């Protein structure tokens with residue numbers, strides 16, 4: 119009798135253990151990247167397709183949320199645009215996510231609307247277990263587009279010219295007051311501070327851009343690690359683990375110097391485990407749509423990690439091991455070009471960065487020579503090995519050519535003859551063109567001196583023959599006449 123009773127008892131005990139251990143393993147395993155990719159493909163918000171948008175675009179996307187979301191207006195910006203919060207979930211752990219406190223940093227905002235679509239998704243799409251874990255364990259509160267006035271002009275600061283991220287303590291901006299009040303009212307366990315960084319950040323010791331950078335900000339000058347900050351570090355390790363599978367070597371970590379005026383540092387200090395995510399650049403993705411996808415994937419992965427407490431398996435040491443950010447990237451780096459200065463001739467490197475201006479849906483590029491000399495520690499998105507080539511000035515064609523007669527062919531002929539710029543009539547002003555030369559109207563003649571802080575406008579020659587023209591920072595290969603699909607303005 120003893121043995122016949124013993125077997126089923128042991129069996130039942132074993133089956134409970136196997137069942138619950140399996141259950142636990144399923145619930146605590148990170149979501150695999152293919153699942154996150156397919157969730158993004160299915161739930162991407164189709165009305166956002168570029169990174170310059172204002173409140174008008176997101177207002178209907180907030181209004182259309184279903185009953186799973188509770189939407190509130192937290193207040194208004196200086197110019198009277200509403201700032202909303204959207205809440206989701208019934209769990210114990212509270213997470214606050216805010217995006218675009220800098221108006222021209224919209225990548226995460228796009229991803230948040232993708233995430234809202236996902237969270238509202240139908241239970242039959244195969245993702246319900248993820249959604250359920252989040253809904254049952256977390257209470258999420260999102261503030262997308264904290265700085266709608268800045269977003270309207272695609273500028274960093276608010277309408278008072280205040281950098282909201284230096285207004286956590288002084289509280290001079292309505293946007294800063296709204297964010298602080300949202301944190302104080304909600305008292306979140308976790309905070310996600312969502313930004314974009316410029317494309318010149320690379321991962322230290324590498325030519326790869328920092329496509330995503332992280333920071334668990336310090337809460338004091340001594341940069342101590344308490345339990346609050348430690349949790350933020352561990353969540354970051356989880357996101358980094360995912361990103362290394364998608365964009366290997368392209369994740370950086372910010373320096374953790376304490377900034378007493380910043381929101382991240384203060385929210386960490388106020389007891390919320392705070393995570394800074396900065397979206398950088400990915401080659402060939404000027405509208406940051408792939409980086410938007412990466413944001414969606416890491417945010418969903420992190421929320422699931424917090425819901426299941428899966429993140430607790432990571433360590434502070436793994437966070438410390440993430441390489442630092444560096445800022446050693448340039449748009450174009452010309453290496454070892456022979457340069458004549460008086461009787462001297464010497465090889466030099468020339469570093470060029472281009473600013474972007476937006477005209478409707480077009481990005482207009484404007485280059486600048488930012489450095490000169492030994493730039494061997496820098497990297498370029500585009501690099502030219504100009505060893506054996508000589509730096510040469512161009513000429514200006516001053517006889518007016520009407521814009522309609524300035525065809526690609528004509529411009530290329532001028533370029534081959536040594537003219538880097540041509541005059542056109544006043545009526546052409548503000549016209550956008552794709553010509554491989556500079557076009558200017560009366561009084562706006564470009565300076566063809568090749569010098570620091572000037573527009574990069576010169577030739578690279580080999581054995582006296584013009585090989586490459588650098589036109590406002592863009593590379594034109596003269597014999598092929600290609601590579602000038604960029605936009606510029608008549609100046």
Ligand SMILES: [Zn+2]
Nearest residue numbers: 220223313314
């Ligand atoms: Zn920012």
